[in-house]
Amino acid sequence: MRLLSLLVGLLLSIHVALAEAEFHRDATAPTTEHSQELIHAIQELVNDYYVDDVDQQALLDGALKGMLEVLDPHSTYLSPSTLELLRDNNRGHYYGYGLEVAIDEQLIRVVTPLGGSSAEAAGVLPGDVLLQVDSLIANADNLDPLIAYIKQASLDDRHLLLTLEREDTPTPLQFRLSPSEIEIASSESELLPGDIGYLKISSFNQRTAFEVRMAATQLLQQPLKGLVLDLRNNPGGLLDAAVQVADMFLTSGTIVTTHGRFFDANSDYRATSYSLFGDVPVAVLINQGSASAAEILAGALSDQGRAILIGETSYGKGTVQSLIPLMGQGGAIKLTTARYATPDGTFIDQQGIAPDLHIELDAQQLEDIVSNIQELTSWKDDQQLFAAHDLLQAWTP
Structure with a gap:
């Protein structure tokens, strides 16, 4: 009875304290x-x-994570294992399953499967909602344990059973994934008929600018009538990498501006006078999987009149996150420190960038093109790519 009285008194005190706190909250x-x-x-x-x-x-860990995630969907606490995974991605290689995910309204949603990964090979698509990994329920509240579980599974070199929910699919889907060494080759290039170049950038990491320069060297060995820049299903990555690539297409003007509360969060990134791609006409492909740094590049080329955008409205992640290590803790916080605006001053967060030419693909068409151009029966099966090629073929300066 004494314990019961203690607990009742304790709960009453908490109730009174909460009521008082609510009364004085605005004061x-x-x-x-x-x-x-x-x-x-x-x-x-x-x-x-x-x-x-x-x-x-x-x-x-839960207290730190909750404190940050109440701010916005992209600010969070990174445990040491999650931080290591992020650094691997930025370096351009890691051992794992190839899932890029983001929290979207408390759901864990696939942004894109990484090229060459078992997730891509199994048929995981952008927009899929992760429901379960083996027996572990997947939701925003247990993202860190989930990532730690996936990381440990890769270290143990064992399979994972993923349960996913897909729009327009009545029942959940299951995929069995195995870990592998994933070299995050962030770009690939081809020469299409009619001297139209094709450059796909699947993410922005520390190697991206170098890879794009090498691709340009190959593509520009012959006169190009136009270039298709494919940013579909590109979840973003490093801001500096996107700025470096944008500079390869522009000779002057603003690439992107960032705006925040502290001094260093406010920057104006501008193009240099040298343009690697000269005045080659450019068509940029975007869709709902194009986010963050991909939107910076698409927005810069569009606002500067350097490219026409084709496809679907992009994801709409218009914020910049800074990685701040926690001394002595081994982890870090990923904190939203700025919003970015395209060159004409447009803030696209939660809005996305609308294409100049809207062409929507159904789920099957998206699945057919989600990996790379070599896996198409014909590049003409890709309606968005075909439209871009057709437009560039008809281009007259």
């Missing part, structure tokens, strides 16, 4: 000292009364 913001006291009090309550023993590190 004053909590100080750092008060916030720390509240966090400490909750931690003690959990330790004393929670039904099971508490993993203190998991509790801390």
Whole structure:
């Protein structure tokens, strides 16, 4: 009875405290000292009364993650394993399954499967919602444990069973993936009939600018009548890499501007006078899987009148995240520090960039082109690519 009285009194005190806090909420913001006291009090309550023993590190990780993710979908706490995976991606290689995912309204949604990965080979598509990995439920609240589980599975070199939900598919889909060494070759190029170049950029990492320069060297060995720049299903990546590639097409003017509260978050990235691709006409392909750095490049070329955009409205991620290591913790925080605007001053966050020529692909067509051009029966089967080729063939300066 004494314990019951204690708990009733405790709950009553909490109720009164919450009511008082609600009453005074608009009058004053909590100080750092008060916030720390509240966090400490909750931690003690959990330790004393929670039904099971508490993993203190998991509790801390959850607190940090919750504190950041209340800000926006892209700010988060990165555990050491998640941070390592992100750095691998930025370097351009890692061992794993090839899934690029993002939190979208508390769902874990596939942005794109990486080229050459088992996720791509199995038929995972952009827009698929991840429901389950083996027996582990997938949602925004347990993203870190989920990533740690996937990372450990790759280290153990074992298969994963993914359960996905796909729009217009009545029942969930299951895919069995195996880990492999993934060289994130962020670009590929071909020469199409009629002297039309094709350059696909699938992500922006530390190798992208070098790869695009090498592709340009090959493509420009013959006079090009036009160039198709394919940014479909490109989830983005490094801002600097997108700026470097944009500079290869432009000779002057703004590429992108960033806007934030602290001084260094405000930047104006401008093109240099040298253009690697000269005045070759350019058509850019975009779709709902084109995000972040891909949108920076598409927006820069469009606003500068350097390219025409073809396809579908892009994803609409118009914010910049900074990676801030946590000294002594081993992890980091990924914090939204700025919004970016295209050269004409348009902020595209949650809006996306609309194409000049709208051509929508159905799910089957998207599945046919999700990997690369070599897997098409004919490049003409890709309606968006065919339209871009046709437009460039008819181009008159």
